[in-house]
Each structure stands twice: as C-alpha cells, then as structure tokens.
Amino acid sequence: MASKYTPGKFDLRVKRSRAGLGLYAFSPIKKGQCVIEYTGKVLTKEEDESSSSLYLFLVNKHKTIDGAARSNKARYINHSCRPNCEITIYGARVWVMAKRAIKPGDELSYDYDKEYFNEYIKPRGCRCLKCQPI
Numbered sequence: 001m002a003s004k005y006t007p008g009k010f011d012l013r014v015k016r017s018r019a020g021l022g023l024y025a026f027s028p029i030k031k032g033q034c035v036i037e038y039t040g041k042v043l044t045k046e047e048d049e050s051s052s053s054l055y056l057f058l059v060n061k062h063k064t065i066d067g068a069a070r071s072n073k074a075r076y077i078n079h080s081c082r083p084n085c086e087i088t089i090y091g092a093r094v095w096v097m098a099k100r101a102i103k104p105g106d107e108l109s110y111d112y113d114k115e116y117f118n119e120y121i122k123p124r125g126c127r128c129l130k131c132q133p134i
C-alpha cells in the first residue's frame with residue numbers, strides 16, 4: 001500500500017494566477033491525499049543564514065531547504081488565507097496535503113507561516129480569494 005506521504009499521480013500545472021504564477025490541479029484530489037512534496041537543496045547553517053532566497057522552508061530546527069529550483073513545482077503554490085492544502089512535515093520532509101476536496105481547475109494554496117505573511121504578503125496586500133474576492 002502506498003504511504004500516506006506518497007504524492008498521487010495528479011496532473012498539476014503551472015499557470016498564470018492572480019498572484020503571479022500559481023500551481024493548478026487538473027485532476028480531482030480527495031481530502032487528505034498527498035498532493036506533492038516541497039523539494040529543494042538542503043542548506044548548511046552558514047548557507048541558511050546568508051541566503052536571500054524567497055523559497056526557504058524551515059523543515060525543523062536543524063534543517064532548512066531552498067526550494068527555488070524550478071523542478072520544485074510546489075514553489076508555485078501561492079498563499080491563501082482560506083487554503084485548500086496544508087503542509088505536513090513528516091520524516092524531515094515537506095508534504096503538501098489536500099485540506100479539502102480539490103476539483104480540476106482549482107488553484108492550489110496553503111497558508112504560509114505568519115512570519116512570511118507579515119514580511120512579504122501583508123505589505124503589498126494579500127491577493128487570495130478570501131481577501132480579494134472577485
């Protein structure tokens with residue numbers, strides 16, 4: 001049986017969204033399914049402290065990864081204050097899990113941590129559907 005943390009074979013595509021590029025599901029995804037792993041280069045403590053990458057992910061106290069590589073499709077997932085995905089750290093790896101059922105055509109989103117939100121999103125205004133419904 002596949003592990004809970006094995007990403008499903010979903011059709012995920014990078015597309016233009018209201019907040020720049022975004023990652024969209026083109027397959028139905030059930031609540032609780034593993035959507036994708038957030039991957040990247042594991043940084044040394046020195047690299048972590050000097051990095052200006054916007055794609056740093058603090059996995060735990062001892063591990064930070066830099067997900068800036070384009071091969072890391074999860075880097076295109078935008079923040080939402082009412083997200084359809086959530087992050088789970090398991091086995092010192094970063095997993096994007098479906099927080100609710102996702103329909104083909106839906107943009108994937110998760111709630112970035114408060115620190116990131118306050119530093120990078122709040123100043124220019126959050127463009128998620130909850131904050132700026134059309």
Ligand SMILES: [Zn+2]
Nearest residue numbers: 081126128131
């Ligand atoms: Zn928002």
